Amino acid sequence: MKLILTQEVTGLGAPGDVVEVKDGYGRNYLLPRQFAIRWTRGAQREIDSIKRARSVRDIRSLEDAQQVADQLKGVQVRLASKVGDNGRLFGSVTAADIAAAVKDSGGPDLDKRRIEVRNPIKTAGRHEVSVRLHPEVSATLEFEVVKG
Template sequence: MKLILTTDVPGLGAPGEIVEVRDGYGRNFLLPQGKAIVATKGAEKQIEVIKRIQLAREIRGTEHAAEVKNHLEQMKVVVKARANADGSKLFGSVTNAEIADAIKAAGGPALDKRTVETDGHIKTVGTHAIAVKLHPGVTAKFHIQVVTS
């Protein structure tokens, strides 16, 4: 089965690449999760759009990643979440997408939610350590403040 990858798939390829995979892997994993689309003539034209979007989000080299790391580590990121009456425990947990949105709202770069790493689920109000993988070998580690909304 011939597919065009829409996201980075470890061990298979990067977004925009045309790959040949077994039918079951493509039909049962890659296509339902939105990690690939079927390679047709029309879809091959979308490769350029996918690569352009990827390039806009991508950190360009280790020097650029180091600059972004320094900027992130100096930022104060606040995430608002709903909590119980005494304000100690959250309803649900803070997601990586919410953290990425809070970083952007605080003046940081637009990050992909998959680059944000936490030490488990964030289910309490307070300060929590997170890491953002910017580039292979460059990871920004800083704290976020979770407050009640």
């Protein structure tokens, strides 16, 4: 099955990429979650608009990605959240919360879709997340969730 990705799918591609996947994966996972659309000749215009939007958002080059990764290492990020008596949060910390906290701490402006929160963050303390800055550059961001 030939599809056009509308969102970044880890291990498969970025928005605007034309990929060939097995029928079941496309029909049961990518299409229902709107990660992709079916490829047609008329969809080429859609690919072009997605790639234009992505080029505006993306970090331009490998050197820029390395600079942003270095900036992330030097930023002390503290995220204030409501915390119960036993140290558990009311709710959880999302990628959008992390991106806003990095910007508030004087760090670079990150796209929340590039922040990978593998396990839900539901406790106060120090945590790590991975940030995909470029296909070849990934950075680890350490931050602290404090009572606030």
